[in-house]
Amino acid sequence: MDFRQLRYFVAVAEELHFTRAARRVHVAQPTLSQQVRMLEKELGVSLLKRSNRHVELTHSGRIFLEEARRLLTTAADAVQAVQAAAAGRSGRLTVVCGPTSAYAGLLGMLELYRRRSPLVDVHLVESPVVDAVVTVEQRQADVGLVVPYFESALLKRETVLELPLLAALPRSHPLASAGIISLKQLSGDPFVLFGQRRGSGFYERILGICHGSGFSPRVLEAMEHIHTLLYVVGAGYGVSLVPATLKPIVHPEVALVPLRESAATLELGMIWRFDQTSPLVTAFLATVREWCKTHRND
Numbered sequence: 001m002d003f004r005q006l007r008y009f010v011a012v013a014e015e016l017h018f019t020r021a022a023r024r025v026h027v028a029q030p031t032l033s034q035q036v037r038m039l040e041k042e043l044g045v046s047l048l049k050r051s052n053r054h055v056e057l058t059h060s061g062r063i064f065l066e067e068a069r070r071l072l073t074t075a076a077d078a079v080q081a082v083q084a085a086a087a088g089r090s091g092r093l094t095v096v097c098g099p100t101s102a103y104a105g106l107l108g109m110l111e112l113y114r115r116r117s118p119l120v121d122v123h124l125v126e127s128p129v130v131d132a133v134v135t136v137e138q139r140q141a142d143v144g145l146v147v148p149y150f151e152s153a154l155l156k157r158e159t160v161l162e163l164p165l166l167a168a169l170p171r172s173h174p175l176a177s178a179g180i181i182s183l184k185q186l187s188g189d190p191f192v193l194f195g196q197r198r199g200s201g202f203y204e205r206i207l208g209i210c211h212g213s214g215f216s217p218r219v220l221e222a223m224e225h226i227h228t229l230l231y232v233v234g235a236g237y238g239v240s241l242v243p244a245t246l247k248p249i250v251h252p253e254v255a256l257v258p259l260r261e262s263a264a265t266l267e268l269g270m271i272w273r274f275d276q277t278s279p280l281v282t283a284f285l286a287t288v289r290e291w292c293k294t295h296r297n298d
Helices: 003-015 018-025 029-043 059-086 106-116 129-137 202-212 226-234 244-249 279-295
Strands: 048-050 055-057 090-097 119-126 143-146 155-170 190-194 218-223 240-243 254-258 265-273
Touching (some): 003 018, 018 029, 106 279, 129 265, 190 202, 190 226, 190 240, 244 254
Parallel strands (some): 190 218
Antiparallel strands (some): 048 055, 155 254, 155 265
């Protein structure tokens, strides 16, 4: 017994006419009749009562019709499931994200991916970048969205966004109401920075930008959480540089001022293993690229 015979039998059982059934399944009528008889012989029961003008189901045939339909539906579902998996539209995907990605469009990326691949079970893990890198290296996550300032021989990385950095100043700062400033105008201020011990590379990136502007910042504090950093800046303890994507959540006592320096940016990147071959990952990477391309100038 094979699925072809089941399809032929279901067509005859629903049409109750061999010629119409043969047209429906696109096969010659003698072939259809032969395959149904072979099915009955294999089962050892009569499924149909035949006459020159009439075809009807036997009691066994009515019972077998329901089972045949169920088997064909299960087989079709199995085909769709494996095709969806091969195309990266079903399965489980673990995404690890660093602190910056949450403010750089992560919600929009995930929403677009959910629309494209509603059958995928997405598991999201938030982690410091140094831990995120290890998580992907050790296959505990399939892909990461992080600030890509790290070294790894096991991972590919791809920058998908460059986020402008803004000066975060206390509202009481003399430059808080300026339309745009040069970073060097802050060279005499104490700096409050983020992520020195979290291994994100953010701390080193800010130092490098300041050095490129001709000064070494005097770092008063190195906070572990971006929200705490904003509170400390708002309290007047120092200034900082933060991604422009923080605008919607900025503390009311903090002013965000654009910088003249075009190099004052922070990268957001995707990371995945060199030997990663999962269609789920391929589809997710493509979705993130598309979202970032559309929203790059937002």
